Structures are given as structure tokens and as C-alpha cells.
Amino acid sequence: MNKRVALTGNEAIAKAMQQINPDVVAAYPITPQTEIVQIFSKYVADGLVDTEFVTVESEHSAMSACIGSAAGGARSMTATSANGLALMWEVVYIAASTRLPIVMPVVNRALSGPINIHCDHSDAMGARDSGWIQLFSENAQEAYDNAIQAVRIAENKDVLLPVMVNLDGFIISHAVENLNINDAEEVQKFVGEYKAEHYLLDKENPITVGPLDLQDFYFEHKRQQSEAMKYAKETVKEIGKEYGKLTGREYGFFSEYKLEDAEIALIGMGSTMGTAKAAVDELREQGVKVGLLKLRMFRPFPAEELAKALSHVPVIGVLDRAETFSTNGGPLFTDMHYALYGQDHKLIDFIYGLGGRDTNVSHVKGMFEMLQKAKDGQPIDRINYIGVRE
Amino acid sequence: MSKEQKPGWKSLPIGGLILTAGNADEYNTGGWRVKRPEWIPDNCIHCLFCWVYCPDSSIETEEGKMTGIDYEHCKGCGICAEVCPAKEKAIVMEPEGGKEDGDE
Numbered sequence A: 001m002n003k004r005v006a007l008t009g010n011e012a013i014a015k016a017m018q019q020i021n022p023d024v025v026a027a028y029p030i031t032p033q034t035e036i037v038q039i040f041s042k043y044v045a046d047g048l049v050d051t052e053f054v055t056v057e058s059e060h061s062a063m064s065a066c067i068g069s070a071a072g073g074a075r076s077m078t079a080t081s082a083n084g085l086a087l088m089w090e091v092v093y094i095a096a097s098t099r100l101p102i103v104m105p106v107v108n109r110a111l112s113g114p115i116n117i118h119c120d121h122s123d124a125m126g127a128r129d130s131g132w133i134q135l136f137s138e139n140a141q142e143a144y145d146n147a148i149q150a151v152r153i154a155e156n157k158d159v160l161l162p163v164m165v166n167l168d169g170f171i172i173s174h175a176v177e178n179l180n181i182n183d184a185e186e187v188q189k190f191v192g193e194y195k196a197e198h199y200l201l202d203k204e205n206p207i208t209v210g211p212l213d214l215q216d217f218y219f220e221h222k223r224q225q226s227e228a229m230k231y232a233k234e235t236v237k238e239i240g241k242e243y244g245k246l247t248g249r250e251y252g253f254f255s256e257y258k259l260e261d262a263e264i265a266l267i268g269m270g271s272t273m274g275t276a277k278a279a280v281d282e283l284r285e286q287g288v289k290v291g292l293l294k295l296r297m298f299r300p301f302p303a304e305e306l307a308k309a310l311s312h313v314p315v316i317g318v319l320d321r322a323e324t325f326s327t328n329g330g331p332l333f334t335d336m337h338y339a340l341y342g343q344d345h346k347l348i349d350f351i352y353g354l355g356g357r358d359t360n361v362s363h364v365k366g367m368f369e370m371l372q373k374a375k376d377g378q379p380i381d382r383i384n385y386i387g388v389r390e
Numbered sequence B: 001m002s003k004e005q006k007p008g009w010k011s012l013p014i015g016g017l018i019l020t021a022g023n024a025d026e027y028n029t030g031g032w033r034v035k036r037p038e039w040i041p042d043n044c045i046h047c048l049f050c051w052v053y054c055p056d057s058s059i060e061t062e063e064g065k066m067t068g069i070d071y072e073h074c075k076g077c078g079i080c081a082e083v084c085p086a087k088e089k090a091i092v093m094e095p096e097g098g099k100e101d102g103d104e
Helices: A009-020 A034-045 A059-071 A082-087 A089-097 A122-126 A140-155 A184-191 A218-247 A272-285 A303-309 A331-339 A361-375 B049-053 B079-083
Strands: A002-008 A024-027 A052-055 A103-108 A133-136 A163-168 A176-182 A254-257 A264-268 A290-295 A297-299 A315-320 A346-352 A383-386 B035-039 B059-062 B065-069 B091-095
Touching: A002 A009, A002 A140, A009 A034, A009 A103, A009 A140, A009 A163, A009 A176, A009 A184, A024 A034, A024 A059, A034 A052, A052 A059, A059 A082, A059 A089, A082 A089, A082 A122, A089 A218, A103 A122, A103 A140, A133 A140, A133 A218, A140 A163, A140 A176, A140 A184, A140 A218, A176 A184, A176 A218, A184 A218, A218 A297, A254 A272, A254 A303, A264 A272, A264 A331, A264 A361, A272 A290, A272 A361, A290 A303, A303 A331, A315 A331, A315 A361, A331 A346, A346 A361, A361 A383, B035 B065, B049 B059, B049 B079, B079 B091
Parallel strands: A024 A052, A103 A163, A133 A163, A264 A290, A264 A315, A315 A346, A346 A383
Antiparallel strands: A002 A176, A133 A297, A254 A290, B035 B091, B059 B065
């Protein structure tokens, strides 16, 4: 049963965590994630969850505690943002390489500096090669749905990788939206009970976790991680379908918006996809054949499927809410070149919204205008900064 | 040590987990030694202080008496020689390789 409620993104994530009822949550507050931890700790205090809540002195400890509890066989969660994610850096990698199915909402915020608390994707993009599965959300509904699915994706026997559920700081985390939430019992049934195959508290079968892994074994473990990521693609798809049957909201790697007959299109992630849909609608009314592809799964990167979905679109604009400073565009732009390599597309990068800079419908329409010009053969820069003062 | 083929990525436990207990025995660390403990049985009072302190369980015993040193695993830390309380030390550290079997 779905229930219609009005929640902020943070409240929606906390609600998802309450319904998941994880064994352990270890978290440290940081803007704009703070409310998730605050609300969840209230659920703990009020006895609404059975979770062992570990208050820690830093994000490095939060992730370390999650690693310990997950290795012990407990379903473990945390949440963070930007500098908090940066502080847990080394253990973020250890969680993935030790193959622990930890779920972590990341409320996306600019990673310093100068210091800024508002939205961009620089925090998540820094962790793109850490071995975590990364899902992005357009709104509170998707953040809530992604958090619940993430548990099942992470814990799949052939995946066993941690999952980062990304939602835009303030834009999603602090804005109240109407969304459908599931019955708590239904969520419990969907996530099921977590039974680790090997865990430290299994006294009948003692194991060693995290041993020194040198020249003769490390590479094999990395190879296994790559394979698990490949398998994660299948799992994300299957779980997305199963969740769709339960709730009527099916999820895949990405979703298309008026892309079928589009001649120019944008691809991007996060809350700006909602803004972009409004821009698409306005331009469609004027008869311009524009479309949008909203990417949900950034890691693993669904290159083949993206190439297929965009095969008919000659000019594609890539929305990057992060800069790589490689002088070759944002992270999604680079990956899109890989996805479309050997095909005859023109790709243009739009770096936008850094540090929470507002990106509105007219900005997106401006991007489409540039794509149209590129399609007409006019020279357009490959890399463009949208909304920055010249 | 045998040169058998190590398992490939498809058959190894994931995440670096070691699923069998007590496997440190299979990993010979004797090659790390710079100094080796030499046992002098005539001085030994069989107090087993060395057995208690040895971090690598490399003191061999039989029926409560010291019988020798496991050089496959002894890393040569010298703790045994340090804690030996006998008037004339029953364990002394000698340079590894400085004294080979049959040499005088």
C-alpha cells in the first residue's frame, strides 16, 4: 500500500531507514545531511527501530564502525555529505574492497574549497572509483525508493558491494515534496533478513577479515571487484523491476523523457533533471525536437545501454555538476565519450550549478539552443560553464 | 616451499577473507630472521618463560619441557633470549648465517 505524504528529502531518507530497520547505524552529522541522523536517532530513542545506533566522533569512525559491524554480519548504514565523505576516504575504499554491503545516502554538497555547503556532485564524483555502486535521485521520491532498493542490491550474493544513494543537498534534502511511501511491513518483506555467508560473529566458522594482501593476491581481489560491478548491473535492473511490481514505481539504469524522436538531447543526473523536463516541455510546445536522458546509475556505468538509447541523437549535451580540472570536461562528459566511442555523435559539455549556483529553466533552454546551433554546423565550444559570471 | 599454482580470482574467497582458521602455520616467516636464537640445553631450567613470551609460538616443548626452536616461523625478535632468567643464558642470539651446521 502506498501512502501519500509531504516530506523533505532528508525526512524521506530517514523514513526509508526506519522502514529498513538496519541492525547498525553509525553516523556523524554534517550539513546538509544532518537531519537524516537527527531524525533517525529520534526513531532510535523512541523505540521505533531495533537499530544499534553508534554515535561516533568523525566520519572516518562512522564508516569504520559500519565496516566492523558489517563484517560482524549486521546490516549497516550511515549517511554523509561532502567533507564528511572526504574524511572517511580510506575506509570508503576498504568497505568496497572488503565486499561489505553497506548502504550510505550521500546528500550531495560541494567539496571545499573555499568552504561551501550547497549542492554539487563533486563529493560523489571524487568517490566514483572507490568501488561503490552509485545511484542518483531526481527528487525525494527517488531518494526514498533508491535507499530501499540499495539494501537488496548491496546484499545480493554475487554483488556484495556498498551502495551510495545520492540526493542533491538542500534542493532535495530540505525541500518538502509530495511522495508515496510504502507500508513498513512491505519494506520489511522486500528487504528481508540479512544473512551474511561469512561473518566474524560466526563462532563455528572463524574467519579473518582484512588481512595483508600483497603482490600475490591483491590483483585477484581487484579482478573480483570488477566482476561484481558487472554483475551489479543485472541486479540493479532486477531489483528495480521487483520494486516496480511492489510499488508501481519501476527503476532502471536511466529514464528517457521525450527522447524517442529527439534530434538534440541532454543527459544528466540529480534534481536538475526535473528542471530540464520543464525546459523540454516548453521547447516541444514550440515544435523543437528535444529530449532528455536522466541517468540513475552512475557506477557501474551503463555505457552500452546509453549508446543504444542515444544512437539516433546526433547532438548530445552532457550536464556535469562537477569539474574534474582535467581540462577535458566533467566526469560524465568523459564517460559519455567512452560510451559513444566510434559512433557519429557530437558531444558538448555543460558544467553547471557548482556550489549550489541556481540552474533554472532558461539556463537549460540556453543549453538546448547551443546544441541546436551545433547541429546546424555552427562552432560551439566543447566545454561550457553555465551560469558563471564572465 | 612448493611452487604450486596459486588460486585464480574465480576460486578465491572474495574481499580478502581467509575462511580457514589457524593457517598462519602455513606461512613460513623464518626467512625474515637477521639473528637466530641458539638454545643451550645445559643452561636451560625449563621455566618456559620463552614459550610464554614468544610472539610467534616458535618455542617447541614436550611434556612441559623445552625441546627446541621452530626456525620455520621464528622471526628472530630476540624476546626469548631477553626474558631467559637462567644464570647462564639458555638462549643467546647469533647472527643469522654466521654459524652454519657443521661449522665451528
